[in-house]
Amino acid sequence: MRSSYQYRLRPTKLQAIEIDRWLSMLCAQYNYLLAERFNWYEQNSSPINACPLVCHLPELRDNPEYYSQKKTLPQLKKTHPWYAEIYSQVLQDVVKRVKVSFDRFLKGDSNGKRSGRPRFQPRSRYRTFTYPQVKDGCLQNNLINLPRLGKVKVVLHRSIPNGFKIKTVSITKKADAYYLTLSLEDSTVPTIKPDFNPQKITGIDVGLKNFLTTSEGETVAIPQHYRKAGKRLRTIQKRVSRRKKGSNRRQKAVKQLGKCHKKVAEKRKDFHFKTANELLKKYDVVAVENLNIKGLARTKLAKSVLDAGWSSFLSILTNKAVNAGVLVIPVSAYNTSQDCSSCGEKVPKKLHIRWHDCPHCGCSLDRDHNAAIGIKNRAVGHPVLKAQSMSEAIAGVTEKPTPMVTACVGVGVCHIAKGSVR
Incomplete structure (x- = not known):
């Protein structure tokens, strides 16, 4: 590691x-x-569509x-x-x-x-x-x-x-x-725990209303460090713009601006580390969405997405999970907010609708909470988690009848059995 x-x-x-x-x-x-x-690259390259039929080829x-x-x-x-x-x-x-x-x-x-x-x-x-x-x-x-x-x-x-x-x-x-x-x-640090507790599996949905919501309904407020420092940053940025390029006073203002940006970045990083530590202490398996964050950063929500720092948080969570022996599973982010976590039916809703009401099964809960449960359900059928569950089940059959957990693909329910797998 x-x-x-x-x-x-x-x-x-x-x-x-x-x-x-x-x-x-x-x-x-x-x-x-x-x-x-x-x-070398420019002198030895020639565009195919613009190259004449008869030309001199330099050495x-x-x-x-x-x-x-x-x-x-x-x-x-x-x-x-x-x-x-x-x-x-x-x-x-x-x-x-x-x-x-x-x-x-x-x-x-x-x-x-x-x-x-x-x-x-x-x-x-x-x-x-x-x-x-x-x-x-x-x-x-x-x-x-x-x-x-x-x-x-x-x-x-x-x-x-x-x-x-x-x-x-x-x-x-x-x-x-x-x-x-x-x-x-250090090559001796474990990558995954030898066994995991089926009661300590969670899914998290990152968002802009709350920083994240777990499948148990717990939420973490979004701090918005960049937006809170916006007034101070605007003041220093104007100071930089007014001063003459190349002058010592402008260089001093640029250094002051850099310190302000660094303070915002350090606050965000500290928040990410503390949030990741809290998750890794509580759970053995954490399921996250495999988001296209670069694509989201090109939309109208770019400022809020970059201020939240999802990419940095997911990277910190994954790296610290290796050290802690916790498994972090990325799952497909397709329709996690639209699919019902109870019956699996698609319930279309626009971004401003923050509550999930399923007309098929009557499931009614917060949109982000519904997405977090759906993420956890998708992780239950993950090949890594499934293989580990099967190995535990086989060990239980050959040694002694102890409770074990196996995962059903596509269903967010863990079946408990004694001495057998079903």
Whole structure:
């Protein structure tokens, strides 16, 4: 299992100056390597529908791939001696970042989904560099020993769990301070509990009226951190707009705006973590909708959807569930609000109608509560949950007649039997 812990750094003035120098030089190198790849791409590509029948074919240039660009770093240190002051693996990691961004543009990620054209980074947007490898025991008490930077003070607000090993170290410059991100790994952390309690299965429906509603009818209010900070953000944004570009006063206002946005983001993140912890303490299985959040963020509800941060919450819930041994099951979001959770019949209703009344079976409850029950019903027939239930049932038959749970596909009812499966 891989997880990340972030701490605040307290570098000295000389260390802070050195970190800023490194970021400036690494940004320039990133843009140079990216430009080299774009030159090759543009000079060696030709649109099929616009290519003449008879034309001169220029000699193809060598493709500036990962290893060929990596071999240019020793020569870079000779022509630009100040780059020799940067730790070698940190400089090599820039080549890897260029490779990953360009490959996603041409080939796509592991799922085949392509990203947009990589952008050249201005100095203000290039804020992170990474040590791909660190020595064991580099973190001692509240000091971390980093090559070429020395020992830097860290605010250890929480200790690293036993058994985890530090794989990579990243330093990020944010609006208010420098931060250290440790990537930790431990292969012994369980992924799923060996057995689950059939009474501790829930479905959650995220929304904009309430942040989420569980299948038991519990609701969590939506905090709307961005909307509450809107007045303050508008005031600072006007201050930025009125000041002259490139001036020190504008730079000061931009930093103030960044701090305000960071505060909103940290409040939202803290709310997501606390909400996820409460769910994982109560339940062994949590069913969620497999939402197209990017599509929802392009609608009229974009501001509210992004303020709620559903994507971030579901990511945090999934990652923390792995550590807790809890199973998080994504199910289809199709018609969860329209289908009746009692009889399964479709009951069409528009978005402003917040109450579900089924004319077929008489089921009457809140729209979000109905959707949460429907999500739980769909999760009961999930292959992972079903396979685990069957394995428990087989173990119960061969060993001793103990109560067990099996799931019926498409029906939100758990059948309890003794010594047999039905």
